[in-house]
Amino acid sequence: MLKNEFHISQLIVAHLRGTITEAEQLKLDEWLSESPMRARLMDELREESHFNKELMFFDEVDKDAIWTKLTKKLIQDETSKVSSIKKYWKALAAASIILAVFAAGMLYYNNFSTDRTLSAISNNNEVNPGKIGATLTLANGERIKLSDAANGQISEDAGVRISKSANGQLEYEVEENKHVSSGYNVLSTAKGETYKVLLPDGTQVWLNAASSIRYPTNFSSHSTRKVLLEGEAYFEVASDTSRPFIVKTNMQETKVLGTHFNINSYSDEPNVLTTLLKGSISVYGDNKVKILKPGQQANLSKSGNLQVRRVDTEPIISWTKNEFMFDGDNIDAVMRKIARWYNVEIVYQGVRTTDKFNGTVSRFSEVHEVLQLLEKTGTVKFRVDGKTIYIL
Incomplete structure (x- = not known):
């Protein structure tokens, strides 16, 4: 996708310099006709004062960092093309930056100043980014709000010590x-919370917002290591060939011995998505089973259709690195992520855009910053009223 945008950037540079050929101009005109926002972009570039301002902005940004972000997605499997693209990097200059941000709708540059927004979105103090936090429910029913708990040991029961580490795990x-018995604990996050847990077997689990996981406090008395998941979690499972690790959701079971994978099973998502990063897993759904290889994703629809496809895993686990990474997401998928993390209500007004969104922004950004970056695509506008985001 970005490869094509760089080619268009070359045409823009040639047009501005007056060196574009007739065939190139036809191709550029075709690209401009596909979106009114692209035509507006070209009009702005033709204005000398505006273009000089963009050149000034280009001089201020960290071009090496931008190059790294752009090429990371463009040439994951085409390393031989890096040098040839890099040779004309300087020639693309400001046009590449402007195009990638405004025309392509890429949100890689999350350091733009707020006065570059396309419409007024107030910095609403009622909407805050999510945070590290969760509630632990012990086997006896006691509930502990972990954001309020001090670091160190928070509970001990039947030979199992439960602690909160300094880094919030x-x-x-x-x-x-010691005599060890096994009860069940539940770790749950509200909207706008995320947490990480190290289970008794050494398995690490990252729990996304509005999610919960139920697990034994000790696996040694069980023939399998079964946990129950609602919402989304990323697992790095400790190897134990004698006890398979099983994740059960409302619609499927995922069985592993030791591996890294992500499961998205939110009830408001159209499908249950299980993505493998390392090792091998078996996904059971609707009396079917699929064995995944790294880089594959099992897609289980509400109707029970189970399919497997290859995917880019980086956007899928970006939330574990505290990032939103949109990868061809439609507006509904984007806003569901925003709603869970910022704990807001989403209201659609008018016709929904069918455009796809791509790009990366920190989940710790203020919501108005995220919305402003989405608006830079020219395909969507927002209004924030309290804890409600209206899509105009």
Whole structure:
């Protein structure tokens, strides 16, 4: 996708310099006719004062960082093309920056100043980014709000010590030479919360917003390591060939021995998505089973149709790195992510855009910053009123 945008950038540069050929001009005209926003972009570039301002902006940004972000997605599997593209990087200059941000709708540059927004979105103090937080429900029913709990040991029961680490991780440790029984704990996040837990077997779990996971406090008395998931979680499963690790959701089961994978099972999503990064997993759904290889995703629809496809795994686990990474997402998918993280209501007004969104922005950005970046695509506008975001 970005490869084509760089080619268009070359045509823009040639047009501005007056060196474009007739055939190139036809191709550029065709590209401009596909979107009114592209035509507006070209009009702005023709204005000398505006173009000089963009050149000034180009001089201020970290071009090496921008190059890294752009090429990372463009040439993941085409390393031989890096040098040839890099040779004309300087020639693309401001046009590449402007095009990639405004025309292509790429949101890689999350350091733009707020006065570059396309419409007025107030910095609403009622809408804040999500945070590290969760609620732990112990086997006896006691509930502990982890954001309020001090670091160190927070509970001990039947030979199992539960602690909160300095970096905000919940950790389980089975004490040696003690009688150990197994109850069940539930770790749950509200909208706008995320948390990480180290299970008794050494498995690490990242829990996304509006999610919960139920698990035994000790796996040694069980023939399998089964956990129940609602919402979304990323797993790095500790290897134990004698006890398979099983993740059960409302519609499927995923069975592994030791591997890295992500499951998105939110009830408001159209499909349950299970994505494998490392190792091998078996996905069971609607009396079917699929064995995944790294880089594959199982897609289980509400009707029970189970399909497997290859995917780019980086956008799928970007939330574990505290990022929104949109990868051809439609407006509904984008706003569902925003709603969960910022704990807001989404209201659509008018006709929904069918455009796809691509790009990366920190999940710790203020909501108005995220919305402004989405608006830079020229295909969508927002209004924020309290805890409600209206899509105009």
